Amino acid sequence: MSGLNGKVALVTGGTGGIGSAICVKLAQAGCKVVSTYLDEAQASEWKKKMADAGFDMAIVKCDVSSFEDCKSMGEKLNAEFGGVDVLVNNAGITKDGTFRKMSEGQWNAVLTVNLDSVFNVTKQFIDGMLNKSWGRVINISSINGQKGQFGQTNYSAAKAGMHGFTMALAQETAKKGVTVNSISPGYIGTEMVMAVAEDVRNQIIAQIPVGRLGKPEEIAALVAFLASEDGAFITGANIAANGGQHMC
Numbered sequence: 001m002s003g004l005n006g007k008v009a010l011v012t013g014g015t016g017g018i019g020s021a022i023c024v025k026l027a028q029a030g031c032k033v034v035s036t037y038l039d040e041a042q043a044s045e046w047k048k049k050m051a052d053a054g055f056d057m058a059i060v061k062c063d064v065s066s067f068e069d070c071k072s073m074g075e076k077l078n079a080e081f082g083g084v085d086v087l088v089n090n091a092g093i094t095k096d097g098t099f100r101k102m103s104e105g106q107w108n109a110v111l112t113v114n115l116d117s118v119f120n121v122t123k124q125f126i127d128g129m130l131n132k133s134w135g136r137v138i139n140i141s142s143i144n145g146q147k148g149q150f151g152q153t154n155y156s157a158a159k160a161g162m163h164g165f166t167m168a169l170a171q172e173t174a175k176k177g178v179t180v181n182s183i184s185p186g187y188i189g190t191e192m193v194m195a196v197a198e199d200v201r202n203q204i205i206a207q208i209p210v211g212r213l214g215k216p217e218e219i220a221a222l223v224a225f226l227a228s229e230d231g232a233f234i235t236g237a238n239i240a241a242n243g244g245q246h247m248c
């Protein structure tokens with residue numbers, strides 16, 4: 001991937017299934033990669049696993065749903081690395097339930113972690129990108145933000161909101177060399193999805209025209225392309241990677 005050597009990349013939730021693949025791909029492309037984490041022990045284990053695989057990843061503690069936490073992280077990374085060039089807003093959670101049964105707590109948790117976080121984190125690094133006249137913001141949304149999903153009014157609203165944010169910010173930053181895009185993955189074969197009972201997984205796969213789950217590496221490759229110089233003309237886009245499950 002051209003133009004990524006020496007760039008600083010921050011991946012929120014980089015220790016997760018898709019996040020880990022994104023961290024590896026960006027590191028392979030020459031970025032200095034930083035991942036957020038919540039749980040100290042889990043993050044140290046992840047860092048060691050990455051080191052064993054030959055990757056020197058940096059980690060920073062941050063609850064992306066907290067503006068204060070994100071502000072502290074921003075101050076730390078701006079001082080330590082001179083800013084962030086590639087920001088991947090990837091951290092996310094689900095708390096499913098039909099709307100009639102959904103509590104205010106389930107709604108707020110999903111909206112704050114998936115959507116408020118995009119404001120909280122991007123706010124810390126956008127000035128630096130604009131000042132350097134180069135930057136990439138890549139938001140990991142979801143197929144369910146495009147088509148809706150039974151039992152996920154909270155998640156679908158948050159993920160659709162991410163793309164609204166993407167289009168608006170892209171217009172504000174385009175002239176300054178900063179692109180902003182969303183990726184909307186379909187079902188990806190992360191540990192979580194692979195842990196679902198096989199018959200349920202097969203029902204999911206039956207709805208995917210290519211006949212399989214996506215791979216975290218396929219999302220990571222798209223992230224790296226958007227981050228590279230080759231992706232410089234793409235901004236304000238929402239790129240679907242769902243094996244044909246939803247076409248629009």
Ligand code: NDP
Pocket residue numbers: 012013014015016017018019036037038039042062063064065090091092093113140141142143184185186187188189190192193
């Ligand atoms: P994982 O659960 O494996 O990873 C999620 C990551 O987000 C974890 O590292 C988790 O940290 C982190 N995280 C959660 N809450 C917070 C928080 N408050 N502050 C900071 N970090 C947090 O999920 P995936 O890798 O599967 O998903 C990654 C992204 O892709 C998500 O946004 C998800 O919605 C999206 N997506 C996933 C699909 C799939 O099929 N897997 C399909 C479509 C979209 P910790 O483990 O420490 O809690």
